[in-house]
Amino acid sequence: MGEMTSEGASLSAGIDLSQFYQVFFEEAGENLDSMEQLLLNLNVETADDEELNAIFRCAHSIKGGAATFGFGDVAExxxxxxTLLDKLRRHELQPTSAMVDVLLQSGDALRSLLARxxxxxxxxxxxxxxxxxxxxxxxxxxxxxxxPKVAVAAPPPPAPAAAAPKSSNPAARLLELQVGPLADLSLADNLVELFKEITDLGTIEPLDAGSAADGFRRFKVLTSSTDNDLLDLFTFHVAREQVKLLPYGPGFGFHEGAPGAPEPEPVSDDPGYGFFDNAPGVPENTAGSNVIAAPAEATATPVATTSAKPVARTDAASKPAAAMDQSTLRVSIxxxxxxxxxxxxxxxxxxxxAQNSRDLDPAIYQQLSSGLADLERNTRDLQESVMSIRMIPMSIVFNRFPRMLRDLAAKLGKxxxxxxxGEATELDxxxxxxxxxxxTHxxxxxxxxGIETGAERVAKGKPEHGTITLVASHQGGSIVIEVxxxxxxxxxxxxxxKAREKGIDAPDSMTDVEAWNLIFAPGFSTADQVTDVSGRGVGMDVVKKNxxxxxxxxxxxxxxxxxMKVSVRLPLTLAIMDGMSVGVGEECYILPxxxxVESFQVQKDTVKTVAGSGRVVEVRDEYMPVISLEDIFHVPRFDFEKSSNIMVVIEAEGGRVxxxxxELLGQQQVVVKNLEANYRKVNDVSGATIMGDGRVALILDVGSLVRRSRH
Incomplete structure (x- = not known):
């Protein structure tokens, strides 16, 4: 933009728009997500007005915010x-798949522009x-x-609309919108457009072009809005004196064709998507750029006004238009x-x-015991409430797949x-x-x-359309996601x-489950040829590792x-877990x-030695590997009369040990601390926690223990 006058500088300086950037970026992201979903669900042959209007509103909201903050490339x-969506919703054009494609590509481009x-x-x-x-x-x-790689011509200024028809809505009313005084009247259209977006007015048409001496532009407004404080919604953005709403009628400004009406002022070609100086993304400085001048001294002809008096900003929040915003609060993670x-x-x-109070006599310390019981209950409720803040629905993940599948299926000809x-199922x-x-993989x-081509499916007696199903559900303390x-x-x-070709031991006696698990071997693939998409098995070892x-x-x-079905089981959160604490010597360990599965007291004759080193235990005619935590972690033993004679059966990755x-110490919720970030990686340990007596207890990695038994 060109250099601002001192008055213009004071105008922009008085409005620090940077504080609103993050809110705009978040809302723009939400609008892009909504627009993408609406476009993906749009049937071009039977598209109705409601669907097209919803898509138009998403683009309109993004444009309005981008114009306000000066992100010229986004606004352009x-x-x-x-413009295209407006023609579609007015039935001036018939939607096509090509239009949907280019609108989806534009959404991707907008994400990149906003990210920059x-x-x-x-x-x-x-x-x-x-x-x-x-x-x-x-x-x-x-x-x-x-x-061609040339600059895009700026869109022409809005053409005067046809005379507004008389509305059959008894609530509709006519108002006059007065803009000025402005040093550059070509900015009036920008202000009116922005005012319309913020206040959601109805039809606006120009009454006259104003003059340099007068410094005003006037517009006729047909609106059904019942809000008497429309200007208050606009206070944040421009000086209040520059925009006024007046009763429509004779005596309020020049009317087109009236005697003495000044000649129209030439309109600048600048589209004026943003008019705040130094805003990010603003177009490069060009000759003749428009700037907003601050309101001049009151030298213009006095104009009667009935606009409402300024009200406190808190009053605006109580209006119905702002009521929905009060139901949510944006908080940084x-x-x-x-x-x-x-x-x-x-x-x-x-x-x-709680642990230190166990030895207290409840008869003597009745009030203390009652208070501690209340503290435990309230702490548990507070813990669950706080954890629920981080829980978000799986729809956040699922919603990205329709677009990806649409593009991928088109590429593969399927x-x-x-x-x-289960989109409402929540996860941390x-x-x-x-x-x-x-x-995604x-x-x-x-x-x-997995999915065959249409011809293959029809030949097999299947429907031509393949189906991929994503299911999320809660099972106990875990979430299960199925593909x-x-x-x-x-x-x-x-x-x-294929496994034998790669030197992997794969006997014919393998169970089906063991055969399916072969695809998790590093570099394993059943694909006949490598594609740029993915191969079932290519990278599956990385999927499992993650x-x-x-x-x-x-x-x-x-x-x-x-x-085929792939089931992924995850804990609901990584921060807090239900655990069973077990004792070995003087140490305490936590099992998820x-x-x-179960625990029992072992008899000596039920433990057998295999191949001179490994041990197994017989449980209900089934033999499973035995792992001694005392041996794995080299636990020192000071009480030699005490021995490990309790078995705890754990299950992970399709195996049991x-x-x-x-001894079994009990069950409790534990706060998981990342051991690797605070100390270093320890084999067979997934984390640590602090017990009630202040000791640190290690949380065991059951998957690692099961894999150890297999080796």
Missing amino acids: LTHIME HQGSSGEVVDATDLIATIGAFVNGQEAPKPA EKVDQLINLVGELVITQAML KVELVTQ KSLVEKITDPL LVRNSCDH RDDGRGLNRDKLIK ITSLGGTVEIDSAEGYG LSSV ALLVD
């Missing part, structure tokens, strides 16, 4: 998108081709030519993490008080339908972020190598043959010719309660 792209404005160092996006393509659709061209850590420390302190179930935010990539595998497809399934013989690192497990079930311990 959303402006042309809005947020400070991301991502790839620079040139939206010139997209703008040209959308512009061609707007002009009715079905097959637009590639856009750092604050939530800090709150969770503090609650974790509170849980530890409460456990310490017809695939996505079905999701940190887990959602980490599980997204493994799930599984879904891509199902589409690439199913009705494709070709896994071929047992092919898996075993899920295992989250304390989860992966199971595969398949029926050749009918499909979800992995504990019996742990040999001295």
Whole structure:
């Protein structure tokens, strides 16, 4: 922009827009997500007005915010998108698949542009081709030519609309919108457009062009809004004196064709998507750039006004329009993490008080005992409430797959339908972020190598459309996410043959489950050729490793010719878990309660030695490996009369082992501390916690213990 006058500088300086950037970025992201879902669900042949209007509103909201904050590149792209969507919703154009494709691509470009404005160092996006393509659709061209690499002409200023029809709505009313005084009257259209977006007015049409001497522009407004304080919604953005709402009628400004009406002022070609100086993303400085001058001294002809008096900002929050915003509160994740850590420390302190009070006589310390019981109950309730803050629905993950599958299926020439179930199932935010990539890999595998082509499916008597189903559900203290497809399934013989070629031990006596698990071997693939998408088995070892690192497990079930199911089981949260504490010597260890199957006192004759080193125990005619925690962790023993004679059976990764311990100490919720971040990686240990007596107890990695028994 050009240099601002001192008055103009004071205007922008008085409004610190940077404080609103983050809110705009978050809301723009939500609008892009909504627009993408609406476009993916749009049936171009039977699209109704409600669907098209919803998509238009998403683009309109993004454009309004981008124009306000000066993100010129975002506003330019959303402006042309809005133009196309407006023609679609007015039935001036018929929607096509090509239009949906370019709108989806534009949404991707907008994400990249917004990311760069947020400070991301991502790839620079040139939206010139997209703008040209959308512009061609707007002009009715079905097959637009590639856009030349030239600057896009600025859209013309809004043409005067036809006379507003008399509304049949008795609530509709006519108002006059007066803009000024302005040093540059070509900015009036920008102010009016922004005012319309913020206040959601109805039809606006110009009454006259004003004059340089007068410094005012006047517009006729037909609105059904019943809000008497429309101007208060606009106070944040521009000086109040520059925009006034007046009763419509004779005597209020010049009317078109009236005697003495000044000649129209030439309108600048500057589209004016943003008019705040130094805003990020603002176009480069050009000659003749427009700036807003501060209100001049009151030298213009006095104009009668009935606009409402300024009201406190808190009053605006009580209006119906703002009522919905009061139901949610945006809080940074750092604050939530800090709150969770503090609650974790509170849980530890409460456990310490409870343990130290066990020896007190409840008859003497009745009031103290009652208070401690209340503290325990309230601490548990507080803990659950705080943890629920971080819980978000699985729909956040599932919603990204329809777009991905649409593009992937088109690339592979397949017809695939996505079905999701249990989207409302909640999972900890940190887990959602980490599980997204493994799930994406599984879904891509199902589409690439699971689902057959349409011709193959029809030949097998299947529907031409393949189906991939995502299911999320709670089971005990875990969440189970299933990825199913009705494709070709896994071929047992092919898996075993491939494993032997790679030197993996794969006897014919393997169970089906063991055969399916072969695809988790590093570099294992059953694909006949490598594709740029993925191969079932390619990278599956990484998928399993990532899920295992989250304390989860992966199971595969398949029926050749009918499909395949991959089940991922995860803990609900990584911060707090239910555990069983066991004692070995003077040490205390924690086992995840979800992995504990049973416990029993062992008899000497039930433990057998195998091959001179390993030991197994017979439990109900079944032999399972025995692991002594005393031997693994080299626990020193000072009480030689005490011995490990209790077995705890744990289950993980499709296998079971019996742990040999001295005693069972009890069940409790423990706050998980990351041992690797605070100390270093320790084999067979997934974390640590602080017990009620202040001691540190290690949380055992049951998956690692099961794998140890297999080796």
